[in-house]
Amino acid sequence: MSATAEARNETHHDPDVAAEAGRRRTFAVISHPDAGKSTLTEALALHASAISSAGAVHGKGGRSGVTSDWMDMERSRGISITSAALRVDYDGCVLNLLDTPGHADFSEDTYRVLSAVDCAIMLLDSAKGLESQTLKLFDVCRSRGVPVITFVNKWDRPGREPLELMDEIEQRLGLHPTPMNWPVGIAGDFRGLLNRESGNYTRMQRSSGGAERAVEETMDAQRAAELEQEAWTQAQEEMELLSGLDADFDEESFLAGVSSPVLFGAALPNFGISQLLDVLVRLAPAPRGHRDTTGTERPVSAPFSGQVFKMQANMDRAHRDRTAFLRISSGRFERGMVLTHATTGRPFATKYTQAVFGNERNTIETAYPGDVITLVNAQALSVGDTLYEGPKVEFPPIPSFAPEHFAVVRAVDSSRYKQFQRGIAQLDSEGVVQVLTSDVRGSQAPVLAAVGPLQFDVVKHRMENEFRATVELSHLDYTLARRTDETWAPTLHALSGAEVMQRRSDSELLMLVHNKWRLRVIEREYPDAVLEPLLAGG
Numbered sequence: 001m002s003a004t005a006e007a008r009n010e011t012h013h014d015p016d017v018a019a020e021a022g023r024r025r026t027f028a029v030i031s032h033p034d035a036g037k038s039t040l041t042e043a044l045a046l047h048a049s050a051i052s053s054a055g056a057v058h059g060k061g062g063r064s065g066v067t068s069d070w071m072d073m074e075r076s077r078g079i080s081i082t083s084a085a086l087r088v089d090y091d092g093c094v095l096n097l098l099d100t101p102g103h104a105d106f107s108e109d110t111y112r113v114l115s116a117v118d119c120a121i122m123l124l125d126s127a128k129g130l131e132s133q134t135l136k137l138f139d140v141c142r143s144r145g146v147p148v149i150t151f152v153n154k155w156d157r158p159g160r161e162p163l164e165l166m167d168e169i170e171q172r173l174g175l176h177p178t179p180m181n182w183p184v185g186i187a188g189d190f191r192g193l194l195n196r197e198s199g200n201y202t203r204m205q206r207s208s209g210g211a212e213r214a215v216e217e218t219m220d221a222q223r224a225a226e227l228e229q230e231a232w233t234q235a236q237e238e239m240e241l242l243s244g245l246d247a248d249f250d251e252e253s254f255l256a257g258v259s260s261p262v263l264f265g266a267a268l269p270n271f272g273i274s275q276l277l278d279v280l281v282r283l284a285p286a287p288r289g290h291r292d293t294t295g296t297e298r299p300v301s302a303p304f305s306g307q308v309f310k311m312q313a314n315m316d317r318a319h320r321d322r323t324a325f326l327r328i329s330s331g332r333f334e335r336g337m338v339l340t341h342a343t344t345g346r347p348f349a350t351k352y353t354q355a356v357f358g359n360e361r362n363t364i365e366t367a368y369p370g371d372v373i374t375l376v377n378a379q380a381l382s383v384g385d386t387l388y389e390g391p392k393v394e395f396p397p398i399p400s401f402a403p404e405h406f407a408v409v410r411a412v413d414s415s416r417y418k419q420f421q422r423g424i425a426q427l428d429s430e431g432v433v434q435v436l437t438s439d440v441r442g443s444q445a446p447v448l449a450a451v452g453p454l455q456f457d458v459v460k461h462r463m464e465n466e467f468r469a470t471v472e473l474s475h476l477d478y479t480l481a482r483r484t485d486e487t488w489a490p491t492l493h494a495l496s497g498a499e500v501m502q503r504r505s506d507s508e509l510l511m512l513v514h515n516k517w518r519l520r521v522i523e524r525e526y527p528d529a530v531l532e533p534l535l536a537g538g
């Protein structure tokens with residue numbers, strides 16, 4: 001056995017892997033556009049000293065960002081499509097922040113990222129509370145058992161009452177809020193944060209320019225009362241109310257997704273960011289073993305395994321290839337390892353593996369459970385695929401999400417039909433859109449199903465530029481899909497305002513329906529019909 005092979009073999013029993021996994025916190029931010037996700041990401045990175053000044057994380061507003069072919073499209077539409085992972089070291093921990101693309105036109109990618117995290121930060125705008133996209137993303141977290149930490153942002157601006165926001169979270173999400181800190185001074189006249197656990201007060205002072213770390217001064221209650229007077233008294237009264245509401249942090253219910261620790265703050269002037277980081281390090285779960293397709297839990301210290309959660313084409317103009325983002329489930333990753341691709345049984349070389357850190361793609365040598373690695377030259381891989389070392393292991397597929405937009409796609413030039421077919425199959429395997437077919441419609445004009453309409457733009461753009469097959473899309477008047485079975489398909493297909501099609505990727509039969517009212521009528525007429533909602537938003 002060569003020295004490296006021997007060293008690798010030892011990793012099978014390497015206690016370091018469990019310790020390294022224990023230092024990881026892999027999470028994403030879920031929010032509605034404009035709540036402050038980019039600002040918060042920058043603030044977290046700034047506090048954790050990953051980057052020297054705020055502004056280098058996102059590709060928004062002319063700031064530097066991840067370069068890709070999509071940048072043209074991103075720029076023209078002012079949105080961020082690329083999904084990267086930001087890694088920061090903080091207080092002995094490695095924080096992996098997976099970026100969720102966050103525009104009204106968001107796509108299935110946004111959801112898939114949530115299958116690769118151990119925790120989510122639900123970011124709310126203090127003036128707006130829960131908004132539509134936050135609700136959808138929260139549903140995904142709940143269905144996947146991802147625990148949620150809540151951060152109420154923009155407290156430096158006029159907003160809602162903190163108790164009212166707590167009530168909204170409880171009522172609309174059925175999520176029990178357990179505030180970790182409490183704002184002193186109303187939204188818009190933010191003075192500081194009272195730490196509910198220690199009883200200490202952290203007074204905030206604005207820093208110039210907003211890009212610097214806020215000056216935070218911690219003091220005891222007596223001094224705080226002298227300084228803040230009425231605002232302090234009011235916060236004390238609200239805290240008393242809270243103590244009657246069973247609002248203390250409870251680890252078990254947090255991990256079960258029943259309760260959520262809540263923090264107040266303001267990302268822009270960097271108020272309360274260190275508290276959020278501390279809560280992440282202290283309370284967010286470290287990576288745990290994942291269940292494989294046999295239902296066996298594979299411990300983090302098992303030999304290397306990981307699952308692809310996102311595919312991306314042409315991130316780098318110089319390399320016209322496909323990149324896979326893989327989250328490590330178990331074992332130690334060392335660059336150069338030859339892994340096995342579970343779907344095909346073929347070897348996969350990792351010589352060019354990189355880690356994506358914000359705008360930089362660094363070559364990495366070692367990585368551990370919870371870390372995200374990017375595999376270039378990943379033409380053979382698809383979303384959900386497993387790579388492993390040693391005896392075979394495979395993880396269950398990442399569920400696809402409920403599409404809400406449907407369109408027929410056709411090749412404009414019929415002499416390019418072969419390229420058209422190849423392109424559509426490729427985009428399907430990458431999970432860019434879901435492809436539906438039926439005998440009635442024929443294979444010349446499949447139906448594309450998407451979570452957000454932006455996915456259709458991506459299809460058009462890539463079909464034309466990558467596969468040289470210009471396509472035409474005609475939108476269909478459906479907004480919902482339900483899973484059905486072979487017994488019910490003919491009956492449902494014959495109904496007006498509905499149509500049954502087969503999803504190519506998994507052969508599931510889906511009934512497309514115009515709207516929820518039509519669906520209700522069908523459900524009432526056929527109470528025994530198999531009509532199962534798809535995940536999230538369906």
Ligand code: GDP
Pocket residue numbers: 031032033034035036037038039040102153154155156157265266267268269
């Ligand atoms: P995203 O769409 O969620 O990524 O939101 P951005 O981070 O781009 O923020 C949207 C807007 O809200 C920007 O103008 C930010 O400067 C502003 N913003 C973000 N956080 C705060 C905050 O804590 N206080 C205030 N006053 N503005 C904020």
